[in-house]
Amino acid sequence: MAQHNISKIGNIIRIRTYNLQVKIVVSVSTCCITVPHSTDEFCRFNKKNLRTSASAQMLSYFCHQILASLKKSTIVLITIFLVLLLDQILKIYVKTHIHYGDGFDMLGLSWAKIHFVENEGMAFGLSFGGVTGKYILSIFRIFMAAFLVYILKKLLEANETPGLLISFSLIIAGAIGNIIDSLFYGLIFSESYFHGGLAELFPEGGGYGSFLTGKVVDMLYFPLIDTVLPEWMPIWGGERFEFFKPVFNIADSAITCGVISILLFHRRFFQAELPLDQKESTRQESGSHEEVHPSDPNQQEDTIAQV
16 A cells, blocks of 8 residues: 655645655645646556545645644533534424434434433433432532533643543533433423323423423434344343343433543543652662662672672
8 A cells, every 4th residue: 555645835735655756736725636647657547546545634634733723622612512512402303393202213224213202310211219319310410510520621721632631521511411401401391291292392381390300301222133032041031132222312422432432542541640759759769779780780890899
């Protein structure tokens, strides 16, 4: 596979492919990349691949420049805003356009569905402790979101990597998205029932609940496996098996993606660093150890002779 090295001088992009050097003129206004004709056999046979590769590298280059030009705090705010916007738009649409318990296949796929259900506030359709549990859960999630915002502020002050900041932003956005449901949906929506008509936004008689008692709207449903287990299987033989059964929303997805990203790519976040004085003492002990046990054989012989 050809290896390309890209460099930029003004509006001229120079790509070097092995020993072949080609000038590619980039029009920023039209996003057009022009590769001049060449009599070189390699260029004639690979000009299409070269043009495609150059387009991909230019796209990567411009994306990198856009991200580099943004402040990290701006990236955090954009991430949170986009997640909240998509989450609330989809929830309001589902709540006001789909009957409770109904839905449809996404892109004609039987294992990817929009399926409207509601829960009392926990992720993936779980519930906790009735009305009292609803109050406790809502207040707990508000405090947790505030604590995560505090951690994110400290990460920004520490100038952490964009990847870690985006991961925490996804978790915070997901938490806030479900908190919005708990705080306000009981006030602004009418109740949703099985085959009981569509819910109304800002109904005349008021909402179905009070502050902190709103139900979280879920709609993403991916039954990748839906089958009946064979009769010969012990305990669960003949029962229906479904994976993945929980119904969730964009906010739940954002939280899950943020947590998985931190666990896989940012595990150093959980590794506590040694205090400065402890590091200094460790460094001094290491230095004294090197003096007692020199690595140079000649120096070691001089030390023994002195003793």
